[in-house]
Amino acid sequence: MGNPSGDTIPSDATARGCVVSRFHSPATWIEGEAIRQLDEVAARPGMLAVAAFPDLHPGKYGPVGMAALADRLYPQLIGNDIGCGMSLFELDLPLRKLRIDKAAGQLRKLEEIELNDPAGQLEALGMPGDWHAGALGTIGGGNHFCELQAVEDAGGGEALDREHLHLLVHSGSRSLGASLFGDLISTQGSMPEGLELGTEPAVGYLLDHDAAVEWAGLNRLMIAERAAALLRADLRIIANVPHNLVRITDRGVVHYKGAAAVAEGQLAPVAGSRATLSHLVRAREGIANSLGGISHGAGRKYDRKAMHGRAGATRSEREALAGNPWGGVAICDDRNLLVEEAAGAYKDALKVVADLESFDLVDPVATLRPLVTYKSALADARERERGKTRDRATVRRLGHD
Template identity: 40%
Template sequence: MGKSVQKLTDNVSLIASKESWIEGLAIQQLIKTSELPGMHAVAGMPDLHPGRGYPIGAAFFTEGRIYPALVGNDIGCGMSLWQTNTKLAKLNVDKLAKRLSDVEQPLDESWHTLISERKHELAITQTGFDSALGTIGGGNHFAEFQAIEEVFDQQALLALGLQPKQLQLLVHSGSRGLGQAILVKHIAEHNHDGLEVVSDAFTDYMAKHDEALRWAQLNRELIARRFLQAIRAGGEEVLDVNHNLVSQSQIAGQAGWLHRKGATSSDQGAVMIPGSRGDYSYLVKPTAEQNVNLRSLAHGAGRKWKRGECQGRLSHKFKKEDLYRTAFGSRVICNDKTLLYDEAPQAYKDCQTVIDDLVDAGLVTVIAKLKPVLTFKTQGTCG
């Protein structure tokens, strides 16, 4: 292992070089969480940043007990990469943007047959949140059209079926109100206490959790399909990996429960690690040994600034109109002023630093680097 693996305590590892900036509060939360009953090991990723009581960008391995609060409210949130059949050489970004005026409303009746079929195939039985299917949501969720900028592993890229001359689509979303409802119910009944794995409460939570994972997967699929329909293109899913979940796992021969909170899987093949809307995203391939990081990787660049303080930091430098284009010349659609500033590139860490730490730790090799073309957040209402 390289210099990017730090041992903070006997059961806490941090995958980040000492030169990488990690907020002190995030380290405190990481260590505090490691003291929970049944907690066997904790690993922070290079994108680690503070959350509401628990850090984001980390994995937690327990024995005999799970902690739904560690998974959080957006159960199943993840990244889905689709390759479109649109050629980059024929792309008109302004025309592309104009076609995305109706991608936030609930899906109309023309989608109902597909939704019904896919819900049946995925064994999704609940119907209370169907109106949210196919919608991105707020916060750091997005749909982004991308171009493959540089290829480092041609063989791995071709094995995934990716073609550098075609437009790509990356979708980041999760279980929307469904995951929120599951966590609220759990907190109301159990506070932040964990659940013994032999209990009825555990069985009930896991059944709801697993359905929320499948719901989130379907949500990303429908988002991708409606964006493809909007730009009058076809496309195929290349990968779909989530980063908020708890599942059975074995780490170094030890059986237990692996919680990921803003940490993508390193045991499902290639994954996308996106930067901010003004930064590159990276397609990476995990390497063989994945115990020190609890079979997990960074899920993005990681926040540098808290939400709510970004507008104050940036408004004297950038007018709202300045933030609709990035340094790459890519377009941004976000008509919610607060969100426009909260999700500005300056609010995030440099994704290259995150990737460098993972490479130095011997955890990934880079397949390709992708550049944003158009990032969609919301058509919302300007504040």
Template identity: 40%
Template sequence: MNTCCELTLIGRDPTRFDPLALDQLDATARLEGMGKVVGLPDLHAGNGIAVGAAFWSPDRIWPHLVGSDIGCGMALWETSLPVRKFRVGQVDRKLQGLDEPWDGPVVTALVSAGLPPELAGPSLGTIGGGNHFVEFQRIEEIVDPSRFAMLNLQDDRVWMMVHSGSRGLGQAILQGQLEETGKSGLLASEPQAMSYLSRHDQAVTWAVVNRRIIADRFMNALGLSGTCVLDIVHNSVTRYGTGWLHRKGAAPADRGPVVIPGSRGDFSYLAEPVVEGADAALHSLAHGAGRKWSRNDAHARLSRRYRVADLQRTKLSSHVICEDRRLIFEEAPEAYKDIAGVIADLEAAGLIRVIARLRPLLSYKTRHHD
């Protein structure tokens, strides 16, 4: 049993963390070969592994810590549409057919990104389920005008956030790895680890391509163009110092600005990581608000209190497109932590400087009926 792992919690009040998530984090810290574990302010219990965490080992790789949605992350786009021209009803009507397979040049898109054509499939260019979404937003407040200006951003444009990952590809990679080696840590120098890392890196690239195609599809549906401000990955394993850093639902603090979303009924934050002292948090940040309730709990609690129609409008007057009757309850704003508190925790720890706050206008989940 590992007895020398350093475990750090980032938060002003550690008693607010879910005990189950802490138990999961502690179990990970006890893995043989684990060197350092960090729980971020959005920490919550996952499927055996705490989400909102980073794990570092000097010489081992654990595919199950990265999880099945390898490369899942967040892309932020500044569109050509002025906020004054945004009409929810018009946008709603135009967002059709986007759950269907992309009819574009799938193989060309993959090959141009350095990926083999056999990774083509009908899921490329689609959002997927769970907590994935596309959200249109506007700037609510510019907190750091000088930094906002340095990034050459415009405050009068509609912005678009795309949250998706590697879809079934990441799932297949993890499943195959678990069947081959189980949940044991792989020595990074061994062929099995190198083989996994190669497939992992392909899935990360696939996820980036997927987000770009999703963004293009949504902008094309609305007749818009846009500029990608950032694309960050939340689930990955990468070289870090002399070892290996696993992020499970954690934004990187070493890739420039990040966007940290709230629930679909709350603000999102564009922030600059603070380099000084970032090592204490393994150069990682909260990737969002983090769940407060499990999916089953959220459905059980909220389906008795609300109708579906009640959840199609948020407290910020934004609109929600989600025609999966279960998912709209599972992903309700009440199921998530307060994003302002998560941001305040990161600021108190000296990990970020907020650049701007974004208000949701329309969140798209799915048009599919189950």
């Protein structure tokens, strides 16, 4: 089994060292900018330990695919999409009854179907019934999605029923998280030295943060409920794992940025792309060495700008991007997003899981193949045609990078 490589990076502000542990093999490609960002995080005041995972890639305020332990709060490491995560559901819809074209037609209306008592569900969580209720049950942009999946390999276990269809939902706190984060930045600035625990700004952030994490979990559930209603199915939850959050521990504050926060024995999805397999894993005892974090997906290999020179130059290429090897389809009427989220933009999720397994962080449980991936849909055919011929200003930038 692997042993994480450890480097000690001194921090002048604390007179202590920050141990950086990298939970990936030497053969795993990590972009140089992501390594630079990781080193910058490790050198921040009060930083005690950093864990880097094989999906590590550059982000806006720091690298994505890491966990960081500090003696203070660094809200910018989490960013605006507080509580973003992955939720996996089983449907009581048999695979044998699926017609992909019909299911795609049904799921195209995902964000049009009426929600099931959003005000009541918010109030049940102790939140105002109108608290960003209009954003509930919506995907967002960027790398967010709702995907209808089938079990490819159940691994001989009983965690997943290979005869039934599943839903994997990736979304977060939408306009709520953006609003809370924006308010914090407007009053506290860039917070280069973080927020000391116990201070008024830190206490206020943690209250907002915890509410946003719950709101994001409800959002994923309501997305799944919308999809299940369109498919005329019931659902049960298998895993709900956030990867953009902080947790207060007896050692300090653990910041999870694009790193799934798990406990030993917990099931967690590791997403592939819309044209590759996703994985279900079970966290092992080794997560005690990784600050309780693992990868949540394959991680980007090429940034969004770079993808426009690599894929989708012609209409036929873009049409090919909407399919996959299993006859699956992507619902994505945003031409730019279709290119930016192509399978080639991502690393190999199988290799990511293999790295995690080699460090005793996870046991592979099952793999799932993508059948219908919902990203974005315009209201009607005329709008969809216009969307193919112009560059649209989209809200996808609200999704975290």
